[in-house]
Amino acid sequence: MQHFLVLGGGISGVEAAIKLRKKGYQVTLISNRDYLFVYPISIWIPVKGISFDNSKIDLRKLQKKHGFELLIDSVQKIDAEQKIVTTKNGEYTYDYLFIALGMGKVSSNGLENTLSICGNPEQAVSIGEELDKLVGQGKGKIAVGFGGNPKDAKGSAVRGGPAFELLFNISTYLRKKGVLDNFELNFFAPMAEPGKKMGKKALNSLGKFFKHYKINQYVGKKIIEFNKGEVLFENNEKLESDLIVYISGGDGHPVIKASGLPLSEAGFIRTLPTCQVEGFPEIYAIGDSADIIGPPWAAKQGHMAEIMADVAAYNAHQQIIGSGKTKSYVDKVSIICIMDSGDGAALISRTTKKESMIMLPIVGHWLKKTWGFYYKNSKLNRIPRIPGM
Numbered sequence: 001m002q003h004f005l006v007l008g009g010g011i012s013g014v015e016a017a018i019k020l021r022k023k024g025y026q027v028t029l030i031s032n033r034d035y036l037f038v039y040p041i042s043i044w045i046p047v048k049g050i051s052f053d054n055s056k057i058d059l060r061k062l063q064k065k066h067g068f069e070l071l072i073d074s075v076q077k078i079d080a081e082q083k084i085v086t087t088k089n090g091e092y093t094y095d096y097l098f099i100a101l102g103m104g105k106v107s108s109n110g111l112e113n114t115l116s117i118c119g120n121p122e123q124a125v126s127i128g129e130e131l132d133k134l135v136g137q138g139k140g141k142i143a144v145g146f147g148g149n150p151k152d153a154k155g156s157a158v159r160g161g162p163a164f165e166l167l168f169n170i171s172t173y174l175r176k177k178g179v180l181d182n183f184e185l186n187f188f189a190p191m192a193e194p195g196k197k198m199g200k201k202a203l204n205s206l207g208k209f210f211k212h213y214k215i216n217q218y219v220g221k222k223i224i225e226f227n228k229g230e231v232l233f234e235n236n237e238k239l240e241s242d243l244i245v246y247i248s249g250g251d252g253h254p255v256i257k258a259s260g261l262p263l264s265e266a267g268f269i270r271t272l273p274t275c276q277v278e279g280f281p282e283i284y285a286i287g288d289s290a291d292i293i294g295p296p297w298a299a300k301q302g303h304m305a306e307i308m309a310d311v312a313a314y315n316a317h318q319q320i321i322g323s324g325k326t327k328s329y330v331d332k333v334s335i336i337c338i339m340d341s342g343d344g345a346a347l348i349s350r351t352t353k354k355e356s357m358i359m360l361p362i363v364g365h366w367l368k369k370t371w372g373f374y375y376k377n378s379k380l381n382r383i384p385r386i387p388g389m
C-alpha cells in the first residue's frame with residue numbers, strides 16, 4: 001500500500017487527503033493547527049457576522065469521516081532527496097508527498113503595529129475587538145490595505161479581495177450602528193491599480209463601491225513603514241489611523257524556501273501542469289504553496305487550491321497504476337470571487353475567454369453565506385457534494 005504524506009490542513013491539503021482516501025490510499029496529514037480555517041468566510045468575524053468557531057472545521061472530525069491519519073505537529077524540514085519530513089516531534093517517510101503548506105508573507109517595517117485578516121486566524125478576532133473599542137468611542141479612523149511581493153513577477157500572491165470585503169463590511173457594520181458618519185475609512189495600496197487582476201469591469205466598478213461605502217483611497221503610494229497610529233508613505237506622507245489592517249504580499253513558506261526544491265524567485269514551488277514538482281515526480285505541490293502556471297492575472301485562490309488538489313490526487317493515482325493518463329490544472333485557471341459587502345455582493349469571474357461582474361443585492365451576501373455552509377458541511381459528508389465543487 002502506497003503511503004501519502006500531506007503537509008498542511010488547509011483547503012488544498014484537506015481536499016487532497018479526502019480524494020486520496022477515496023482512492024483507497026493510506027494518508028497521513030500533518031497540520032500545525034487542529035482545524036481547517038475557512039479563510040473566505042472569516043471576513044465576517046470582525047463584524048460579528050460569524051463566530052471564530054463557525055469559521056473553522058475540526059480536523060479530528062474530518063479525520064473520523066475520511067479515515068486519514070492526523071498528526072498535529074509543525075513541519076520544520078523537507079528533505080526531498082532522502083524522502084524525509086522532519087516535524088517538531090518526529091521524522092516521517094513517504095512514498096508520495098503532497099505539499100500544501102500555504103504561503104508566508106513579505107515582511108515590512110512596523111508590521112507589529114498592524115493586524116491582518118489573512119494571517120494568524122486569531123487576528124480576525126483582534127480586529128473585531130479593536131473595531132468595537134472604536135465603536136464604543138463613537139468615532140475613529142480605520143485604514144485597510146494590502147501590498148505585493150516585488151519578487152513575484154506574476155503578482156499571483158497579492159491578496160486584495162479580502163481587504164475590499166473587510167472594508168465594505170466594516171462600512172455596513174458602522175452604518176447599522178448609526179456611527180458611520182463619525183468614522184474615516186481609508187483604503188491604501190502601493191500599486192497604481194489595485195484589484196486589476198479581477199478584470200476591467202470589476203476594476204472600473206471599485207470606485208463606485210468606495211464612494212457608496214464612504215471609503216477614501218490612497219493608492220500608488222509606496223509604503224515605508226507602519227508606526228503606532230499611522231501609515232508612513234514615501235515623501236513623508238502620513239495616514240493617521242486608530243486601527244491599521246494590512247495584508248502583506250505573499251511569500252514562499254519558510255520551510256519550503258529552505259527545502260532545496262525548485263522555486264520561483266518569490267519562493268513558490270515550481271511544478272508541471274500535473275502539480276508534480278519539477279524533477280521530483282513523487283512530490284506534488286498544491287494550493288498557495290505552488291507557483292501557479294497560467295495567464296498573467298492568475299491568482300492564488302481557494303477554488304484553485306481545490307482544483308489543484310483534485311488534479312494532483314488523480315495524477316498520483318494514475319502514476320501508481322501506470323495508466324500513462326494525466327490531467328492538467330492549467331486550463332482551469334480562473335478567478336471566481338463573491339466580493340461581499342455585508343449588505344450585498346458582486347459576483348466576479350474571469351477566464352481566458354471572458355470576464356464578468358454581476359451586482360447582487362442582499363441575495364449576494366446570502367449566496368456567500370450559503371457557500372460557507374455548503375463548504376463546511378459537504379466536507380463533513382453531512383450534505384452531498386455537488387460534482388465539480
Ligand SMILES: Cc1cc2nc3c(=O)[nH]c(=O)nc-3n(C[C@H](O)[C@H](O)[C@H](O)COP(=O)(O)OP(=O)(O)OC[C@H]3O[C@@H](n4cnc5c(N)ncnc54)[C@H](O)[C@@H]3O)c2cc1C
Nearest residue numbers: 008009010011012032039040075102118287288301302303
Ligand atoms: C481572508 C481571506 C479571504 C479569502 N477569500 C477567498 C474567496 O472569497 N475565494 C477564494 O477562492 N479564495 C479566497 N481566499 C484565498 C484562499 O483562502 C486560499 O487560496 C486557500 O486557503 C489556499 O489554500 P491552501 O491549502 O493552499 O493554504 P491554507 O488554507 O493557508 O492552508 C495551509 C495550511 O498549512 C498549515 N501549515 C502552515 N505551516 C505549517 C507547518 N510548518 N507545519 C504544519 N502545518 C502548517 C496551516 O495551518 C494551514 O492549515 C481568501 C484568503 C483569505 C486569507
